[in-house]
Amino acid sequence: MVVVMKPGATEEQIQNASKKLEELGFRVHRVDGVNQTILGAIGDKRGLDPRQLEVLPGVQEVVQITKPYKLASREFKREDSVIQLDGVAIGGRELVLMAGPCAVEGEEQIFTIAERVAEQGARVLRGGAFKPRTSPYSFQGLGEEGLKLLRRAADAYGLLVVTEVLGASQVDLVAEYADILQVGARNMQNYALLRAVGQSEKPVLLKRGLAATVDEFLMAAEYIMNEGNHRVILCERGVRTFLTHTRFTLDVGAIPVIKEASHLPIIVDPSHAAGLNKWVMPLALAGIAAGADGLIVEVHHQPEKALSDGEQALTPEQFAELVREITVIARVLGRELPLHTNARARARTHAHAHVHAHAHAPALRN
Amino acid sequence: MVVVMKPGATEEQIQNASKKLEELGFRVHRVDGVNQTILGAIGDKRGLDPRQLEVLPGVQEVVQITKPYKLASREFKREDSVIQLDGVAIGGRELVLMAGPCAVEGEEQIFTIAERVAEQGARVLRGGAFKPRTSPYSFQGLGEEGLKLLRRAADAYGLLVVTEVLGASQVDLVAEYADILQVGARNMQNYALLRAVGQSEKPVLLKRGLAATVDEFLMAAEYIMNEGNHRVILCERGVRTFLTHTRFTLDVGAIPVIKEASHLPIIVDPSHAAGLNKWVMPLALAGIAAGADGLIVEVHHQPEKALSDGEQALTPEQFAELVREITVIARVLGRELPLHTNARARARTHAHAHVHAHAHAPALRN
Amino acid sequence: MVVVMKPGATEEQIQNASKKLEELGFRVHRVDGVNQTILGAIGDKRGLDPRQLEVLPGVQEVVQITKPYKLASREFKREDSVIQLDGVAIGGRELVLMAGPCAVEGEEQIFTIAERVAEQGARVLRGGAFKPRTSPYSFQGLGEEGLKLLRRAADAYGLLVVTEVLGASQVDLVAEYADILQVGARNMQNYALLRAVGQSEKPVLLKRGLAATVDEFLMAAEYIMNEGNHRVILCERGVRTFLTHTRFTLDVGAIPVIKEASHLPIIVDPSHAAGLNKWVMPLALAGIAAGADGLIVEVHHQPEKALSDGEQALTPEQFAELVREITVIARVLGRELPLHTNARARARTHAHAHVHAHAHAPALRN
């Protein structure tokens, strides 16, 4: 249930309504919008007469939410959530590009790739430090060393960092280095992890599970939001079906369905869906055409030498071509891909900004 | 196995190579291209030394085909097949739009819709006269009366006709009225029907089965082509997966995969995949962005009154909006959607052309 | 809607009720049971007051059917349908075994296999004469010659014949030789074929489509029944999922679900589900344990030489072992597998019966 306050409701009225809800046994989530404040009320509403609330001073309306998810639902919050992060807006008019290697493999590799993707307009550097591998005998990532390299490479080129957290106990460590915490597809229903990232202050990139329905996907987001972290970015990365010509089946239909059901931003990972370099571009374009807010793409300057998933990485040249095509398609759809600014120039400015942004842990990263 | 003749090989050389193949026990399919002739050889090639063929005069090379499909494969024919039909080219630079109601319901309905879709640049009118319904108690279509109405409406607005054939015994009847014979998803492996349309002179729109792999889809095309009819248009319309938020899961990844594996054109049916009006547009855009050669879309001027599938039909206004968006996206992709000519003007010209084109059966359609 | 007549209702009362239903615009299907007659009424029942019917003399009750299928539903007919055929009862207490090669390949092959499976208690000989092959270049079956061999081999060993019909135009030909007409999985929604076998007097073995839901499966049965042929035997043969360790995924859960929803018998085809010889036995046992009324199994005395699907055929020895295990499990489930009578002795008796049963076409089979 959502209590929508009138524009101009006073702080006292808001606190009064909030208190009333708590007295009625609800847990209250307050969201202060530009014009209005809304109060999400979680709990058993059977036997409640909504008029008890509608008559309170400052209350505009009481909305019943019929979906199993509340905080993630469009009924709870009508406008798109735009996640503002160090000058990057995710979920707004601008499309966001996150790019980088599957795994951080070493200093030269990550700096080279960071430079190349920043030049093309990527705003977020991706790269795994802790890798969830199907086999315990595969390369498991560089661990904290990988996190440090990722941070340094991102700072050098004015990028944000997104990287995966494999377990609840890793959240603090990863949050020290990353700007966005990634929850992988295999962990979409790892509730201990969802709760842990929900208690973090960092935004979360939540990948859809291989066999997750849209409702289950949004319920996983709800777990995170229910802990207080409302900055969730959803990511469609393909589901498992009987088809094998692509590694997974990209569910482009989920994008408009989720856009209607939820206010959260959703991006597409065409790399894992494709499985092969040559199918990444068409899947990326299809995802954007279907309404996604951006992409997370694997890019490697030497795919044949990559320690994991090299066969699905784009080369920097292919990434540049993808960016060109998306720039044009974005306009058709009323979206925009920010101009390719001089990455080095931006790097300098941003690097400065980062000193502040990450001032809480500078020692660790130097 | 494919024997590629040199550009400029003489008719005698071609016939000689063809005869040699037959002597070796192969069945030969000859395809005369603009510059070159190729001979497809179907049969058991074990124990054959390809040099026996390579030394023949006029032979340029002998290509082994590793796929289970031969005639449909890109190895057999390297250039895209462009199906020319009464001034409409399917599979070339221009995208093709096929549009119309799920089922022909009556004269006013089909003429109204034909006019509206023609105005927006559709070149082919769709509409079912024989409907494959899950229930024997549902509306089964108007039958031959529906075919007549469809033909007349299409002629009035300069459109071609595509409509479904439900069984081998219906092929002649439907071919009398239609320009393109549609084989539905449920019949994709109805081999009696595939053979029958393979013996027709009309191009075939082959819809992908709900559970068909790409190989099975191309094998179904192969059945048609093996009977001599090489004018097959493939249609991706969604497959059945565990997902239910759209009626079927549009497999956009199949488009580039098929484009690489086969020379045949492929269009997308976003209406059946979507199941609901509101998801048709994003799926249509995604399909085009992934590289499809066109769309087949359900359009109805009174969706709420449609006798079947009204909930997934676009209104003519929505169709117009879709056309506008595709026009722009097409250019990004190096494709083109022909300008919206004045449909009535075109109708006049085409109607005239149609008198010739369909001169073999004018009485039936008037 | 179903009108259940009282036990002992007179013929006049039945006809009167039937006439009343027709006057109300319904199409009537009459089923005379041992104790009672029921009248299935197909048509639009909106606005109908069932009391109009309940007050008629001889009417016991009026049952609304909520499922999309009517004639196939348990609501329409409460007792299990038992299909009696030349001394074989399908759907009753006894389990039925249908066995034989994938395809009829020649006289020696089919006679050898027929003898071996008859010895073990099979009552029906399976074997394809017209094969639905994914590739047009694969062995397509011996055609009518195959039908003749199948009939002769079955008669020699006192077996019934089940074989596949590929299209509506083949129904008469196949019905001349076969006791049961098989509609294959790929044709489960080939409505022209369903209607054609629905007009035949022979029982139909309807295989479930690769992507068919239970409702769609029963709707396909409904198409057949709606033409007047109520003797439909359902066959679960695995559906297509993301799993590849077996060729298809045997949906054992469908068996109790269908048993509850429908009165029709259902058997299991473990061979196509398994894809490999070694998985046939466990799938067969699982199907019987889940409640199936019998099996249709591929058996070949020389699997390594089979022209199609040899890798999934049981040897006669393996089939014998399967029969032994099922015999014991059947008893646990309150079912029975008839004793292994001396097949030759039975053959003599049955062969005699067959002279009558197939007296309409004796020349063809001798």
Added chain:
Amino acid sequence: MVVVMKPGATEEQIQNASKKLEELGFRVHRVDGVNQTILGAIGDKRGLDPRQLEVLPGVQEVVQITKPYKLASREFKREDSVIQLDGVAIGGRELVLMAGPCAVEGEEQIFTIAERVAEQGARVLRGGAFKPRTSPYSFQGLGEEGLKLLRRAADAYGLLVVTEVLGASQVDLVAEYADILQVGARNMQNYALLRAVGQSEKPVLLKRGLAATVDEFLMAAEYIMNEGNHRVILCERGVRTFLTHTRFTLDVGAIPVIKEASHLPIIVDPSHAAGLNKWVMPLALAGIAAGADGLIVEVHHQPEKALSDGEQALTPEQFAELVREITVIARVLGRELPLHTNARARARTHAHAHVHAHAHAPALRN
């Protein structure tokens, strides 16, 4: 790679071979069988000449393992693994029944159910204390209080305890009370958790993920085994497909496939696959018929009052019927279900044994 020592190889020979492997860069897993010891060698074997090892004293043979999983593979260990636990053998000739409520709800509930299932021959009590719920607003279990109740109820009736661990940080707590640690389907690829239970001394019940292939399932077991814990019990509980008539699709084919590929025991969870009480029995029987080593079944004496999944729980009476049927089927399959001993009598004896078995933490449980 596996080095199989000769029967009768001396401890010195074994240690010598082991040392040699370590010198070559392998990690060694030693398994002492009844007759023979085998050494599993994990590492890069490229460039290794196996004769280096075959010539060592006491070495019988060197086996290359081609599967991605090593320790879990049948090539690594040819005989079935039988997990011995307090008088219960899992994976041997006897079938094992694990039964109990979905969630522990209170003392009376869990004691009542424990008594009822023990009476029928269940050897392990199941019940969730920490529940992985799709919604954060659903009942999440009683936590440690639930663990305590579960332990006390199990001890009272001579049962072992299996219960789910939701995250790595919970392993120690749960291991204090449980005999078997359950990793749920949603966590099958939660590698942090797999590693944590791999370091525990308690056996692990590993449930198959909703979209996991057989290889991925065995790779998850490999993660656990690679940490040193070889006592893994696999559990097939249905996968997600397009089918909805049962909650998940029980993949009975996976049972023989896994039995061939791996030496680990595998049981079936028919409750989650069924989703509804009425389909549990046929799925349970199908699973046993396909070769499973036992069942884990939800049983509740008041299903209509259950706080979670009541609709899929069997009543104790239905459980008793299931046990009767399985007892008979087991014999057909050369298996056995231990006689229904007087549970209370057994309880007394076992309770005594438990004092020793759980002597390390008696205070916690009283």
